[in-house]
Amino acid sequence: LGVVGLGRMAQALLVPLLEEGLIERSAVRAAVASEASALRLAQELDIQVSTDPARAWAAPVVLLAVKPQQIESVAAPAAKALAEAREATPPGTQPLLISVLAGVPLRRLEALFPGRACVRAVPNTPALVKAGLTGLSWGEGVGDGQQEQVHQLFAQVGEVLHLPEPQLDPFLALTSSGPAFLALVAESMADGAVAAGLPRTLAQHLAHRTLAGTAALLHGRELHPGQLKDMVTSPAGTTAAGLRELERAGVRSALIEAVLAAAERSRQLA
Ligand SMILES: NC(=O)c1ccc[n+]([C@@H]2O[C@H](COP(=O)([O-])OP(=O)(O)OC[C@H]3O[C@@H](n4cnc5c(N)ncnc54)[C@H](OP(=O)(O)O)[C@@H]3O)[C@@H](O)[C@H]2O)c1
Incomplete structure (x- = not known):
């Protein structure tokens, strides 16, 4: 080799x-x-x-x-x-x-x-x-x-x-750039936990474990992400309050655009 x-x-x-x-x-x-x-x-x-x-x-x-x-x-x-x-x-x-x-x-x-x-x-x-x-x-x-x-x-x-080959650009956007997008999510969630009173090291550890555990659950049980979201969202509960803020900030749309932008950049580089 x-x-x-x-x-x-x-x-x-x-x-x-x-x-x-x-x-x-x-x-x-x-x-x-x-x-x-x-x-x-x-x-x-x-x-x-x-x-x-x-x-x-x-x-x-x-x-x-x-x-x-x-x-x-x-x-x-x-x-x-x-x-x-x-x-x-x-x-x-x-x-x-x-x-x-x-x-x-x-x-x-x-x-x-x-x-x-x-x-x-x-x-x-x-x-x-x-x-x-x-x-x-x-x-x-x-x-x-x-x-x-x-x-x-x-x-x-x-x-x-x-x-x-044409599928490699969106594949790269999701899988190669995706770890950076998810790392940003983990960092931001830890920032939120620090703002709410947790020590930084603990907040970071918990954010990473939450990300890893969520991925294992989605994969292991073959759940649709929407199913998992609904599993942890009780009426008038804490998750519903947080999700409302995410929707207000346009997080779904931001992530869709991030993956599209990465795929487009990959095509431009070619
Ligand atoms: N990192 C990722 O997540 C990732 C994911 C998918 C694809 N890729 C692709 O993987 C490739 C490498 O990325 P990387 O992050 O591993 O880069 P990197 O750590 O900067 O490594 C580049 C390597 O190329 C060597 N090099 C430079 N010019 C050379 C030459 N003329 N002849 C022989 N060797 C030469 C460098 O040697 P020196 O150390 O002596 O400078 C170094 O070993 C990129 O094309 C990237 O698109 C990376």
């Missing part, structure tokens, strides 16, 4: 694979931009990390996880290493490129990295605690065996969905 760009997202994916022994440490060739990162990560993860991406690109499967604006700078070394990558790839298949770059469409990947079968993956940050969601779209020429390989890779850190 070659890894080009070993930042937060690539580490979130790679570390569980290494820890569970699903990939040999000696089989990973990673590349980063700075010597300092290379030294630190090689020591921390006990894998080969270099600032020269040639060896990473020579692998039959490459995970590309640089920032979207850095994509042009990594294309030239990829082209140079293509022959070596072909030699290492099983006959009848092309070397595989798995990109996690937000907003970079398959057609751009295929134009920048000719000779490689491309996969666009949209993982999210809860992958760090193996509670991630990843959307996958396949480019031209990705074999069945390769699809299974990519599915298994992301399945180590959560649930995997195969989606048509």
Whole structure:
């Protein structure tokens, strides 16, 4: 496995694979931009990390996880290493490129990295605690065996969905930007509890647990969110008073617009 760009997202994916022994440490060739990162990560993860991406690109499967604006700078070394990558790839298949770059469409990947079968993956940050969601779209020429390989890779850190590429923008808006929206909800609810008299640390802990417990209940009982809301709203009770304030402030509409804006931004970046 070659890894080009070993930042937060690539580490979130790679570390569980290494820890569970699903990939040999000696089989990973990673590349980063700075010597300092290379030294630190090689020591921390006990894998080969270099600032020269040639060896990473020579692998039959490459995970590309640089920032979207850095994509042009990594294309030239990829082209140079293509022959070596072909030699290492099983006959009848092309070397595989798995990109996690937000907003970079398959057609751009295929134009920048000719000779490689491309996969666009949209993982999210809860992958760090193996509670991630990843959307996958396949480019031209990705074999069945390769699809299974990519599915298994992301399945180590959560649930995997195969989606048509146009659905990846709203998928990203909900699942990748969503954690920030929900973190804002948790922070604001904790602020409210502090305003009502709870100590800050306790308020934050309770807000996080409430969010996690609510998600577990919705998921575990397969409830519609409206059902759960009605379950905890008694006539003339505390929840009804709070919900009235949320409706007055237009919180539903604000969240709908937030997801729409994130999806639109993803399309613009493409
Ligand atoms: N974080 C998320 O929640 C999330 C979710 C979905 C998708 N993504 C996507 O994941 C990608 C990476 O995001 P991130 O948050 O992991 O970024 P990050 O932490 O900034 O990592 C970027 C990595 O790329 C390396 N790099 C930069 N230029 C390079 C080059 N020319 N050759 C080789 N390596 C190079 C950096 O090395 P240095 O450390 O030496 O600078 C660093 O290891 C982005 O495209 C983003 O859209 C992220």
